Amino acid sequence: MKQLVGFEKNYDWGSIDMIPNFIGQAPDGTKIAELWWGSHPEGPATVDSVLLTDLIKKDVAGELGQGSTSFDRKLPFLVKLLAANDPLSIQAHPSRQQAIIGFDREENDGVPLSAPSRNYRDSNHKPEVLIAMTEFRAMVGLRQISDLIDLVDELELKKFREYLLDGEDLRSTDPRNLVVNTLNLDKTRGQELLKELSEALERTPMPRDWMRDAIETTKGLVKAHPGDIGILFGLLLNTVILSPGEAIFVPSGHLHSYVHGIGLEVMASSDNVLRGGLTSKNIDVEELLKVLNPEILSDPFVTFSDEGEAILTVQDFRIKHTVVEGEQPLEALVGKPAIAVCTSGEVQIEDLHLSQGMAAWKPARESFNMLRGSGELYTIWA
Template sequence: MPLFKLKNVIQNYSWGSKKSISDLFGVRNAKHEPQAELWMGAHPNGCSKVAETGELLSDVISQDNNAMFGSYTTFRFGELPFLLKVLAAESPLSIQVHPCKEKAQKGFERENKQGIPIQAANRNYKDANHKPEMVYALTFYKAMNGFRPIDDIIALFEQAQIDTLAGEVAALKDQLNTHGLKTFFSAIMSLQGKRKEAALSELYQAQKKPAKTSMARDAMQYSIEFTQHYKDDIGLFAPFMLNTIELAPGEAMFLHSETPHAYVKGTGLEIMASSDNVLRAGLTSKYIDVPELINNTKFTPIDPDNIKLSPILKEGRLSYPIPVDDFGFDILSATDKNQSQFLRSAEILFCIEGRATVTVDDRQLSLKAGESVFISYSSHSYQYQGNGVLARAYN
């Protein structure tokens, strides 16, 4: 079939919201569990199924890759190269980094040779792929993304007056470059024993004092919120080193591989290369491997004014500039007028709100909010109309 609805997997991670996906999209939550992510794609850790037949999407794809993807995507990737998710965070996710492709391949091969099971708690590399990703906010969405400018990091630590870390701050002031930032971040995230206790104790005192700047107030508020979930975690210092950001509904940001980040609260659409590789450094009860995370991190500050993506209006759709070829992301507004879209590979459409019909030749499917369809390359084009908003995932 060139066009079919998907039945998607819900991931019940502890940080997920019990209400957001249900409230937004009517997805039942009979057991009142935290519904953290809804996966749309063919990744083995949460593969979608064909709604009509129950077949795994990966099995359907494998029957004829060329018909599904076209020759270029088949040659370039050999599989569906992206994974689309609804992500609903009620509490903060871990401070994390995703590896670049080369290091993911080497790490995956290394851990295979070591005989570490794929689902083992101490497994860093679940696959051999990189994981750049983009987030499109469906609600107000709080996060951290990339290192702050070094001068801002110094200012925030000095305002907080963490005397235990005065030596590390002084060393960063003497080396205002990527090497100095790497040394500083590594030292903070590797704190142990009495020094860690002392630094956190001073942070708790700083949380009680009024901030002197809006930047310090914002960073401290994030840290206070983290304390409610992960007391005595070194990740409480992360907001002083990483950019904090809040996306309004309809705003988006991109996260490069090797960029430290954390999602804090809110619901959004997340599209990424098809990978489940996560290296963690804090704000989590899961396995932490700080040296491996450091080895997979680029210590280049990001200007906070350049984090949000500015969409480009193309033929009636909003297209987001993505700096990788694994995936693309558009927002389509369905109207009473029938609109056409040509395919360059397989696509997944997800209905964000309202209703829309999607048509390929003589096959027509109606979508309501929370439903999705897969469209194969062999369709060549499709039409859509209605009164809804569709997210378009493609490559």
Template sequence: MDLLDPVLQSYPWGSRTHLADITGVASPTAKPWAELWFGAHPLASATVDGKALDSVIAADPVAALGARAASESEKLPFLLKLLAADEPLSLQAHPTLAEAQEGFHRENAQGIPPTAHFRNYRDDNHKPELIVALTQFDALAGFRPVERTKQMFEEFGVPELEHYLGLLDSVDDESSLRALFTTWLTLPQDVLDELVEATAKRCAEYGGDDPEYRLVAETTCELARKYPGDPGVLGSMLLNRLRLMPGEAIFLGAGQLHAYLGGMGVEIMANSDNVLRGGLTSKHVDVVELLRVLCFEPLEAPVLHGRVDGEGWSNFDTPANEFSLASTRVESGESVDFGRDSATIVLVTEGKVTLSSGSQTLDVPCGHAAWIPAAQASNIQLRAEPQENQSSVAAQEAADTARATGAQVFVATVPR
């Protein structure tokens, strides 16, 4: 067992306080901290005792991953992150495995460097992903059922959009959404400028009672101010507008359009960084490629809740084969035992814990993670520790809170 030193990713939408506060760094930070990567992605591998995790795994895949996982791939199949957003992320989706492999090899053949800003496919993997809220977390996720969307636009009453909303009367929801979304993303800029401005004006005047529609109206106004004339402003209105409370989650499979808007969460995904963007960003946008991979089937129940087992673990069940994520809360001074049969990462999001495996122990502070190779992961004890030796009044109050509430941890591994 060793502490895992993550890779910090600084993007304009990141927070200058969230990740700093959870890791114990002075805030606000000089630049926005968006993500901490606890994984072994080839372009941004975390380190263990000064060595890149992907290299550590490659040196002995069976010991690191376990015989079962190593027989399928000699690479860590998942990427665990802490994500914090103070501003909206881009409107985006991720490819299927076949699409990622084809796109990656195609761009390699074109001689596009892996780190080029205009590259779509940075690796040959797909990216199913799960995010669990640590704070209130706002998001757009998956297309809303068409009848709800038609009702919403009727309440908003935007005359300039009426010409286009007839496209929602197609034979089925998928065809309707594909027609309208494709049309909006490919309109001439002068038309978009007018439509976005008119839509934002109507949204600012909305006074209805539906809580989701109110959130959509607020979000549309915010996005229009930040990205005037961007087709993603209109496209975002077709998506489920969600407000997660801590512990609630979203799972997104291939082709599901989404955008995280604000908040902090634990994110886990297949080990990939493939993102296809359609707007709401200063980064590379490729509308043609995005439309090629999008899934237009409405996502009717996007919010996921953990399944609590008999030992108090909240398990976030998904169809992904690359990762499994569970969380638990341990009261100060108490311990829990657990074991896994493959590589495991333990991330602490509240308090401080001590991990024990045989004669070895490891302290893991809040906002940090431990790497546990499969050879050590079968029998782990986790103890929540009070935070002592605080000097300031504020720090003492924090310590008192930690003693009262204990620790919260997330455990990521490969599914059995």
């Protein structure tokens, strides 16, 4: 078992100091958005300066276990430390079948993997869990239409009603139509709506209930992305504010955006993202609408068992949270590949010392045994 060194990703929405401060390093002026712990080809982590992808290729059975054939002899999950200083794009991820079709299509069309217009960088789905390390603000899933109408009425958005809501019986508005209408607004109407919304945000007294969170989020979107039609999703999507240790699950097809905070993200090993706004990256509305799941996501929060394991329905990964005080046994996970991340304090797994923001790689041929120290550990395995 050895330290796993993450692959650094630098995006505009990242932060100069959030991740360096979290992992105990001095900022160097570079915006860091994510650290990737995994074997995805877009950003493989390293063990003793050797790419995890190369270690796996040399000994698939030893690194991933005899069951690796069930996930195509690849590590099926990816772990990230994410720091959102500004909002991420309005986005959704494809199902496995959609990813296979989209990837094959772009391969056949000769679109380079590195092309900015490329939508599918692999053939996998990307259900994901985000666990808050700090207070974390996110937009997740379409808002109930009745709540959206109440919010629109509170802000007195007449043009929003006229342009985006269906007919006279507004509460029967189809959620999919609402997203389609928003993403396909012509430039003139889009700017009219944004002007109306900006004026409403300035004049409306701040309410005390859930509307406050939605309005605060939307104000932040206006500041970070002035003139971007994605601002309207501050109204369309649920705002959730996570306390440290709380987690949300985002299934394939559901719109979301991570707005601000540091989080530990666990997902199926994929980098397939379809975007609809709040970004300078490629936006493909037609493809986003193909993968869109318009069902209302009423409760995205993840429940953890008394033993600390996240209760999930996905097959690609499992997550366990352990509070370490002194010396205690750790589930051996014999025959299973695992990544362990220390998220607070200092812990020691066997002879490997981890402080906050450090990760360990446990190949399938090895096992966890004893855990020592004082801190918190998240273990991810398949």
